[in-house]
Amino acid sequence: MMLTGKLTNTSHSHTKEVTGILTIGRTHSLAEGFRTLVASYVAHDIPVDTMCFNHLFRKNKGFHSYRAVFIVIDSPQAFDESIALVENMRADNQALIIFVAITGKGTYNKMRYYLAGADHCIKFSTLPEDNPDVLSEFFNSAEWHKQHSLLLDPTRMCLIGDYKKLDVSFPEMKILEAFAETKNQILSHDEIARIMGLNITFYDPRALEKSISRLRGKIKGMYGTNAIQSIRGHGYRLVRGLISTA
Numbered sequence: 001m002m003l004t005g006k007l008t009n010t011s012h013s014h015t016k017e018v019t020g021i022l023t024i025g026r027t028h029s030l031a032e033g034f035r036t037l038v039a040s041y042v043a044h045d046i047p048v049d050t051m052c053f054n055h056l057f058r059k060n061k062g063f064h065s066y067r068a069v070f071i072v073i074d075s076p077q078a079f080d081e082s083i084a085l086v087e088n089m090r091a092d093n094q095a096l097i098i099f100v101a102i103t104g105k106g107t108y109n110k111m112r113y114y115l116a117g118a119d120h121c122i123k124f125s126t127l128p129e130d131n132p133d134v135l136s137e138f139f140n141s142a143e144w145h146k147q148h149s150l151l152l153d154p155t156r157m158c159l160i161g162d163y164k165k166l167d168v169s170f171p172e173m174k175i176l177e178a179f180a181e182t183k184n185q186i187l188s189h190d191e192i193a194r195i196m197g198l199n200i201t202f203y204d205p206r207a208l209e210k211s212i213s214r215l216r217g218k219i220k221g222m223y224g225t226n227a228i229q230s231i232r233g234h235g236y237r238l239v240r241g242l243i244s245t246a
Helices: 006-017 028-039 053-059 076-092 110-116 132-139 170-181 189-195 205-223
Strands: 020-025 048-052 066-073 097-102 120-123 150-153 158-161 164-167 186-188 228-231 235-238 243-245
Touching (some): 020 028, 028 048, 028 066, 066 076, 076 110, 097 110, 150 170, 158 205, 164 205, 170 186, 170 189, 170 205, 170 235, 170 243, 186 189, 189 205, 189 235, 205 228
Parallel strands (some): 020 048, 020 066, 066 097
Antiparallel strands (some): 150 158, 158 164, 228 235
């Protein structure tokens, strides 16, 4: 069978057309300051908008006109409100890239943001503008540029994309399928162990890590992208929008 680009482009066409970015802060000045920072990393034709938390909830705004949203958290008091915001965004738009930027002092449960649906949660130890590598890495990534769009074919147990076919084992196929069908595209160690058929009470974490590392290496070797990323203390995350299922 001839492999064509049509197989892997249709499911992400809407995502590729949306380029706008929204920055959200507790105050207008906070949102505007981060907007200026984000705008310095993207092309001039990409719109970067701002909004405050209270205005957002009052207007019941949808997020389908944005490719990515940056939520700036400068105070622990905004934690519950921002978690609810992430949950609402993810429920409204499964393709949206949600980036939580924590700039305030204090203790934050980053895992709560990931479980709510955030794709990135970064704690800036100093001012965001003093951490240029963080945003530079994101805007140079395959995730932002949509360099790959892969189709998982469970029937033939393979990934198809870039006119290449990558064969995967049955456990690898089930793991990728679970990632792609999970709302936040994050799986815990126990969830992956269960998918692999391991005893979740007695499984060896090193065996699980080795399996994920092997799968990650196969995808990177074929397509050149780090598709599966580690979430410390919880499990792994699939880059949003990278893989769809047939």
